[in-house]
Amino acid sequence: MPYTEDRAAWFEGQGLWQHIPASDWRDWTWQLKNRITTVEQLERLMTLTADEKAGCAHANQKLALAITPYFFNLIDRGDPDCPIRKQVIPRAGELVVSEGEMLDSLDEDGHSPVPGLVHRYPDRVLFLVTDRCAAYCRYCTRSRLVSNAQDYNFHPEYEQGLRYIESHPEVRDVLLSGGDPLLLSDKKLEHLISRLRAIKHVEFIRIGSRIPVFLPQRVTPELCEIFKKYGPIWMSVHVNHPKECTAELKAACERLAFAGVPLGNQSVLLKGVNDDADVMKALVHRLLRMRVRPYYLYQMDLITGGSHFKVDVRKGLEIIQSLRGHTTGYAVPQYVIDAPGGGGKVPMNPDYVEKITDDEVIFRNYEGQRFSYPLKADPREVPTEPIVGARVLA
Numbered sequence: 001m002p003y004t005e006d007r008a009a010w011f012e013g014q015g016l017w018q019h020i021p022a023s024d025w026r027d028w029t030w031q032l033k034n035r036i037t038t039v040e041q042l043e044r045l046m047t048l049t050a051d052e053k054a055g056c057a058h059a060n061q062k063l064a065l066a067i068t069p070y071f072f073n074l075i076d077r078g079d080p081d082c083p084i085r086k087q088v089i090p091r092a093g094e095l096v097v098s099e100g101e102m103l104d105s106l107d108e109d110g111h112s113p114v115p116g117l118v119h120r121y122p123d124r125v126l127f128l129v130t131d132r133c134a135a136y137c138r139y140c141t142r143s144r145l146v147s148n149a150q151d152y153n154f155h156p157e158y159e160q161g162l163r164y165i166e167s168h169p170e171v172r173d174v175l176l177s178g179g180d181p182l183l184l185s186d187k188k189l190e191h192l193i194s195r196l197r198a199i200k201h202v203e204f205i206r207i208g209s210r211i212p213v214f215l216p217q218r219v220t221p222e223l224c225e226i227f228k229k230y231g232p233i234w235m236s237v238h239v240n241h242p243k244e245c246t247a248e249l250k251a252a253c254e255r256l257a258f259a260g261v262p263l264g265n266q267s268v269l270l271k272g273v274n275d276d277a278d279v280m281k282a283l284v285h286r287l288l289r290m291r292v293r294p295y296y297l298y299q300m301d302l303i304t305g306g307s308h309f310k311v312d313v314r315k316g317l318e319i320i321q322s323l324r325g326h327t328t329g330y331a332v333p334q335y336v337i338d339a340p341g342g343g344g345k346v347p348m349n350p351d352y353v354e355k356i357t358d359d360e361v362i363f364r365n366y367e368g369q370r371f372s373y374p375l376k377a378d379p380r381e382v383p384t385e386p387i388v389g390a391r392v393l394a
Contacts, residue, residue: 007142016045017069025070028217036067046077055090055138060173062094062305067135074243079323083241083273086309088135096341100340103144113392114160120342124204125165125174129192130154131329133180134214137238138269139309141301141338146179161306162195165202173204182211182218190300193230205230216252231260236295240267240274245286257291264295267333269319274371284323284331294333294389299348302340309322313337313348321350325366329383377387 017034036042039056042065048056065349067088076082085238105108109122131154140338145152149255156178165171165350174196178342181189196202211218223246227233239245253263265287267274274280284294294343299316300309316335323332336345354370355362 002353005184011374016073016344020069026083026217028215028220031068031215031217033069033369034069035135036069036072037065045072046075048089051091051093052080052089054092055094058095058333059090063090063136063138063140063143064385065090065136066133066147068214070217070248071135073368081272083270083279084243085272087139087240087270090138091354093139094305096307097304098307098308101302101304101306102340102378105340106141106338108142111342113165115155115157117161117164118155119164119168119171123170124175126175126177127161127165128154129158129181130179130183131156132178132183133184134211134218137210139229139266139270139300139303139306141303142179143305144302146218160257161197162192162204165196166199171202172201174202174204175206175208177208178208181207182209182215182223185220189223190226190230193226193233197230204234206234206236207233208236210235212249212252212256213239213244216246216248217247219252219254219255224255224261227256227261228259232262233260234262234264236264236266238266238268239283239287239292240270242279242282245283250290253290253292263292265292265333266298267294268294268298268300269311269316269328269335270300270309271311273309275319277319280319281323281327281331284333285327288328288331294331296345297333297335299335299337317348317350320348321366324350 010241020030036045039048039059040051042048042052043057056065058372071084071088074084076085079085106120108118109127111117111118118128120126128142128145131148131152133146136147143297145154148154164175174191181192184192193205224311239249239251256263267280267283269275270387274283279284287294297316297320299313300306300311320332320335335348338345352365353361353363357373357375359376361375362370363373364370
């Protein structure tokens, strides 16, 4: 059932775990301990397609299978094309490596001065603090590393990373990611955030997390107190489809927002999940109602085994064009490609500019109407006398 504002906590006691006490269901550690992690568990809960069975048989050689009970309940078990199902249940397409796909498509390893730290942009670093997630997205850009199914043997080096940041005063922005940082204990997470906050040149601390979506129970009052104590801590969540916008997610986002955490959303454009203008509009509208600003829409990275999720970039541009002018600007994310090989995020925008000359810009609006914006001032219209009351702003 999709999110509705007038039915708080509709989810509890529903679905396959209705016999579970509410106190257990609301406990994030119970959710983690009871994740679906094997094909045998899946087959007891639902009928898998041949495609899914083939994907599950090889999942642990690419990216582990794990789904929280909470998120599994969002799956339509009678629909093989369910957009939630496609995101977390392996398929045979993961075994197919297409042209241009790479294990490390963003060359994070090539921009890693110390283990677990990526320094691609001049003033910011990506700090990978764990290789674990509550559930595993089948299109994960770090599938080489996350869950260690490919024997990447990643071990976070917190002290090396912190020392690197301390010794590089140009670093003003630190993004904690992984895996999912919110899987760390409160104590460990507070230690990392407090150390970063103590570094004078670090102005901006961010967390990238899908925990509020997979495991909203993790967003406890105690966790929110940590964010409040060391804030502002900015957070990017990861919601791809309106079905993920439940009452539990809304409540988790509100707890974060009331703790002073500014929230943005990063979606990945996925075939059969959200490559539809109406679906995307429904998603961004629900995000705003949950106090989350749509931030990025990513073209999927060129990970190995991801071609069955790949969407034509022209479709992405069409979706952005369907939003611009037809809904509030706050609801329109920036469509980007994270350039293969480590080139960073590059905006992809619909072509509104028709021509630029020394005299004017010719462009079209969202309705296709043409307009001209003059670039040269007419000297005859420049006032010769000072404007009364004008002042120079410092």
